Amino acid sequence: MPAIRERSAPRTPQHRTASGPPGDSPRRRSPRPARGYWPYVLIAPAIGGMLYLLAYPLLRAVLISLQDFRLRQLIAGDAQFVGLRNYRTLLSDPRFWEVVARTFAFMAVNVVLIMTISTLVALMTERLAKAGRTVVLCALVLAWAMPVVAATTVFQWLFHSEFGVVNWLLTSLGFDSFDRYPWFADGGAAFAILVVLIVWQSVPFAAITLYSALTTVPSELYESARMDGASGPRIFRSVTFPMLRPIFVLVFSLEVIWTFKAFVQIWVMTRGGPGDATTILPVYAVQTALSSQRYDLGSAASMLTVVLMSGVLVLYFRQMFRQEDDPR
Amino acid sequence: MKYRLLAGSSTLVMAATLSACGGSADEGGDGHTTVDVWLMRDSVSAAFQKEFVKGFEAKHPEIEVKVQIQEWDGIGEKITAALASNDAPDVIEVGNTQVAQFAASGGLLDLTDSKTELKGEHWLRGLAEPGAYEGKQYGIPYYAANRVVIYRTDLFEKAGVDAAAIKTRDQWVEATTKLNKGKTQGIYLPGQMWYALGGFIWDEGGDFAAKSGGKWKGALDTPEALRGMEFYARLQALGKGPKDADEDDPPQAQVMAKGQVAQVISTPGGANAVIENNPGLKDKLGFFPIPGKSADTPGAVFTGGSDLVIPAAAGDSEEALTLIKELTGDTWQKKLAVAMSYVPNRTTLASAVADDPGASAMAVGAANGHATPNTPGWAAVEAENPIKDYMTAALVGGDAAKEAAKASAAITRAMNANS
Numbered sequence: 001m002p003a004i005r006e007r008s009a010p011r012t013p014q015h016r017t018a019s020g021p022p023g024d025s026p027r028r029r030s031p032r033p034a035r036g037y038w039p040y041v042l043i044a045p046a047i048g049g050m051l052y053l054l055a056y057p058l059l060r061a062v063l064i065s066l067q068d069f070r071l072r073q074l075i076a077g078d079a080q081f082v083g084l085r086n087y088r089t090l091l092s093d094p095r096f097w098e099v100v101a102r103t104f105a106f107m108a109v110n111v112v113l114i115m116t117i118s119t120l121v122a123l124m125t126e127r128l129a130k131a132g133r134t135v136v137l138c139a140l141v142l143a144w145a146m147p148v149v150a151a152t153t154v155f156q157w158l159f160h161s162e163f164g165v166v167n168w169l170l171t172s173l174g175f176d177s178f179d180r181y182p183w184f185a186d187g188g189a190a191f192a193i194l195v196v197l198i199v200w201q202s203v204p205f206a207a208i209t210l211y212s213a214l215t216t217v218p219s220e221l222y223e224s225a226r227m228d229g230a231s232g233p234r235i236f237r238s239v240t241f242p243m244l245r246p247i248f249v250l251v252f253s254l255e256v257i258w259t260f261k262a263f264v265q266i267w268v269m270t271r272g273g274p275g276d277a278t279t280i281l282p283v284y285a286v287q288t289a290l291s292s293q294r295y296d297l298g299s300a301a302s303m304l305t306v307v308l309m310s311g312v313l314v315l316y317f318r319q320m321f322r323q324e325d326d327p328r
Numbered sequence: 329m330k331y332r333l334l335a336g337s338s339t340l341v342m343a344a345t346l347s348a349c350g351g352s353a354d355e356g357g358d359g360h361t362t363v364d365v366w367l368m369r370d371s372v373s374a375a376f377q378k379e380f381v382k383g384f385e386a387k388h389p390e391i392e393v394k395v396q397i398q399e400w401d402g403i404g405e406k407i408t409a410a411l412a413s414n415d416a417p418d419v420i421e422v423g424n425t426q427v428a429q430f431a432a433s434g435g436l437l438d439l440t441d442s443k444t445e446l447k448g449e450h451w452l453r454g455l456a457e458p459g460a461y462e463g464k465q466y467g468i469p470y471y472a473a474n475r476v477v478i479y480r481t482d483l484f485e486k487a488g489v490d491a492a493a494i495k496t497r498d499q500w501v502e503a504t505t506k507l508n509k510g511k512t513q514g515i516y517l518p519g520q521m522w523y524a525l526g527g528f529i530w531d532e533g534g535d536f537a538a539k540s541g542g543k544w545k546g547a548l549d550t551p552e553a554l555r556g557m558e559f560y561a562r563l564q565a566l567g568k569g570p571k572d573a574d575e576d577d578p579p580q581a582q583v584m585a586k587g588q589v590a591q592v593i594s595t596p597g598g599a600n601a602v603i604e605n606n607p608g609l610k611d612k613l614g615f616f617p618i619p620g621k622s623a624d625t626p627g628a629v630f631t632g633g634s635d636l637v638i639p640a641a642a643g644d645s646e647e648a649l650t651l652i653k654e655l656t657g658d659t660w661q662k663k664l665a666v667a668m669s670y671v672p673n674r675t676t677l678a679s680a681v682a683d684d685p686g687a688s689a690m691a692v693g694a695a696n697g698h699a700t701p702n703t704p705g706w707a708a709v710e711a712e713n714p715i716k717d718y719m720t721a722a723l724v725g726g727d728a729a730k731e732a733a734k735a736s737a738a739i740t741r742a743m744n745a746n747s
Binding site: 070071072074075076095161162180182184185186271273274275287288290291292293294 | 738
């Protein structure tokens with residue numbers, strides 16, 4: 001990014017704070033850390049819980065994805081290993097690839113919208129007077145605090161064909177074609193409603209995080225940029241964004257993960273329908289496992305989901321670090 | 329992800345059965361055994377349930393019955409989780425379209441030995457066949473029902489329509505059009521009542537799926553099935569049924585209870601639910617069989633019903649069998665049939681409901697009863713239900729043939745996913 005090369009000033013304070021005050025290190029090194037079993041005992045429940053709830057199911061899923069595992073095996077428990085057969089079945093299924101493509105499209109649309117809207121909200125909040133800022137932050141926190149299933153149900157009601165407020169509003173505005181219009185019967189409409197819902201649910205977290213990061217940017221930097229005659233967008237590109245890059249990376253990664261595994265909303269609202277219009281990978285995995293009783297294929301699909309999602313994040317991190325390491 | 333779901337539901341199941349075990353934990357003290365029974369929503373009325381539990385416990389004082397009412401929505405997954413757990417309920421009611429996959433799964437107790445005692449030779453075929461797998465009987469027929477038209481006698485009278493004269497589809501549409509005036513809905517037919525669509529398709533000689541060369545294939549795109557959908561659309565337009573919902577959302581009995589609906593398609597037991605919601609309609613509900621294409625054949629109907637099964641993992645299978653024997657025996661079958669307007673599980677008991685107007689309308693239709701494809705693969709179709717999506721798409725003006733082809737492909741895929 002050439003903008004950084006021109007103004008390397010914003011980066012320096014950050015490096016300095018990262019290394020900490022120099023007088024700190026000798027003092028910290030002097031007392032030997034207390035050796036003993038207590039720390040391990042205290043941390044054991046947390047580690048144990050994590051291993052049982054995360055590592056064990058993950059391992060079981062890996063195992064099942066390598067087995068012939070259906071309803072009979074689930075009940076009787078005598079599954080045979082079949083090597084990579086399930087993965088071969090999946091990867092040669094055109095429907096699976098459609099789902100993968102849809103998952104990426106879904107993620108991309110959501111993440112772009114979330115990042116854009118939350119950045120704008122954060123920038124606006126910073127410029128507001130105290131009263132306005134409080135109102136916006138309260139609204140964000142309230143939207144954030146809404147339980148996922150409750151929010152999804154409310155959205156379902158909003159778009160209900162018969163009693164939904166959206167249809168009522170559109171009809172009373174004169175759009176008569178929306179009289180009892182079944183939103184969830186149309187693949188595109190159902191997809192769009194889900195995007196709106198997920199963006200609405202994700203923006204608060206991203207906006208609040210970005211806003212709190214914005215408040216840490218020293219105002220002198222903005223002042224000097226303005227004196228140099230920089231426009232608003234230019235200040236954002238050359239001052240704000242470089243300063244907040246780590247936070248942007250963090251929020252972006254979290255949102256990628258969040259939208260990639262957006263399952264509850266879809267399952268509650270459309271169950272992946274109509275047709276396959278809202279079937280993304282996690283929905284596909286659950287459908288395959290629970291509706292068709294193919295637990296083996298479902299596990300394999302989950303494994304591939306993890307691989308694909310990691311792939312996205314690795315690519316993104318590489319890109320980010322490459323920019324960071326750019327010689328100035 | 330699915331793990332969390334499975335684990336979640338199995339924890340729920342475990343919690344349910346554990347608390348039940350809490351009840352049976354004191355069995356050492358007073359010699360009680362608790363039998364956990366899962367019955368489906370609306371399969372028995374609250375009054376019948378109470379009467380049965382009381383009667384059963386009086387006759388078998390050593391057994392305590394604990395009934396849990398389950399919702400139809402997502403029941404397949406719940407039963408799967410229960411069968412895979414170590415502590416399943418002792419008796420489960422399973423719909424006759426779903427029992428085949430569980431019979432084939434190895435998770436149910438083989439009840440072939442009790443067949444004679446339970447008078448298996450007289451069982452209704454539509455219930456007994458899906459409950460059997462490779463010559464062994466796992467599901468015990470419980471009750472059957474098929475759909476009829478429930479109508480408002482007062483609204484028919486006001487519109488000058490004689491329900492007894494409705495014998496053909498054309499007469500039915502004509503009468504319904506006449507009724508569909510002002511605030512009154514001629515018929516409340518939600519867009520996704522796929523059992524009703526099945527009847528119309530069978531009338532035309534089509535089916536949901538057909539087997540050819542050992543492989544099941546979706547058949548919604550055949551000309552016969554498309555004609556069935558055409559009639560469904562014609563009928564559906566004569567009321568305000570939502571095009572994107574089934575009869576449970578909102579429950580159609582509640583819609584009818586509000587008083588503006590002249591007809592619904594339902595099992596006769598649905599009338600009880602209407603009256604429960606609006607006692608004012610008590611003497612204003614009548615029944616007639618779903619009309620066929622010509623006056624001499626009633627409309628084809630889906631023979632629905634349930635089987636009772638005992639999970640292999642059940643703790644008290646002996647007591648469970650005792651309960652099944654009672655519930656499927658003469659006394660309680662007759663009472664159940666009368667209370668709920670069901671067809672009893674054995675042909676020899678049919679006379680029990682001869683006086684019931686709903687049941688006699690049902691019996692006319694039952695003569696032309698059909699079943700969903702009897703294969704373990706069908707349950708997957710119901711779980712995903714591409715038929716419902718298809719119906720909505722066709723009703724809101726989509727290209728029916730194109731949508732039907734899409735749905736048929738989805739049915740084919742779902743039915744063969746497990747082979």
